[in-house]
Amino acid sequence: MDWLREHPEVRTIRVAAADLNGVARGKRIPARFADKIIREGTRFPYSVMNLDIWGEDIENSPLVFETGDPDGLLIPTERGFMPMPWLEAPTALLPIWMFHMDGRPYLGDPRQALARVLMRFGEAGLTPVVATELEFFLIDDSGKTLRVPPSPRSGKRRTGGEVLSLRALDAFDRFFTALYDACEEMDIPADTAISEAGPGQFEINLLHQSDALKAADDTWLFKMLVKGLARRHGFAASFMAKPYEAWSGNGMHTHFSILDRAGQNIFDERRPDGRERLGHAVAGCLAALRGSTLVFAPHQNSFDRLVPDAHAPTGIGWAHENRTAAIRIPASGPAARRIEHRVAGGDVNPYLMIAAILGAALQGLEAAEDPPAPFTGNAYSQNLEQLPGTWAEAIETFANCPRMPGIFPAELIENFLMTKRQELHYMAELSEAEQTELYLDTV
16 A cells, blocks of 8 residues: 555556466456455456456356356455556556455466465475566557558668667667666566567566566566557557467577575586486476476467477477577576576466476476486477477367376366367367457457
């Protein structure tokens, strides 16, 4: 409430939680009722956390008619109020998450699923340090075909990708300046911005932090901010995995290391077991990759990105300082040794993505699993086991993977599968243009 008292100009608030697709679901409330939300929370049907990408109920879900579509209790996260700089009227956002009425966490909530994985790390005396790298396109979607928006400075459109081009960044300087100012206001640790290989494609890194739940919050909020702020500047921003057939897709790479109780990196090679424990974590990630591909590629469009020779991994392997690998060990000093997980697209739910990565790494550490030898050279030319090649295959692989119940609650697994099977069924009725229109703003 202190933040609201410091901002008397704010007259409305939004309360919002992430559903299984990472879509914000919530309510608009007059600011004068904010204290009631803080004291008592608010209520949504449990089924709201389990809507499909169109925002429709899941057919035959036990959360709907079978149980009378009951309510869960949503209470504010530790994040508190923050501004929504993409809206014209001064407005506050209050992130919330779902519990049962008796106070138990609702395990169909993706944020609760990540919190559950982090609780297991805490019980083992371990703390993950996490950072995400987010790629997105700025897009003019006002016509029949997607195009790069004209530069506010020159009025010209870029015709191709310009990797690490200052000119490309400067063309949208007004937008990026507003974006960084907004990140400061929202306490999102945005670091370096670069232009990427696609036309109008950019990447912004969020800084490493030892609160993985906040790292997921920041990633979710950043996606919301970028999309909203772009609209305010007269164009769209999209994290969909592959908006253009002829250009590279959007990835979301995740870096992580793990600290022990003394705050030391367990992957530090100066420790007697540093290299070995790095290998255990890598082994866990590799063993869960096929089963968790649906988390990293949750939509029809996701699989347009996961193709050979397109700067997105297709094979299950790891390597040192090699961007063709699904699991990359970046060059660093021993104390900063970390793992980069490169499979996820920009269209993921960040809570599920980070839970899948850290949960798999913890499985490898707990079982002291050994990884295969790292490969060298081009991953696409290696004889590697492959990720599922289609959405349908990824759904069934997730359903049958024995490792998933050790990472995600049974209720979330079942809800996620029902959601994806329903989407797979109805997506077949849409043209490619209709699918693009659907995914452009939602993911």
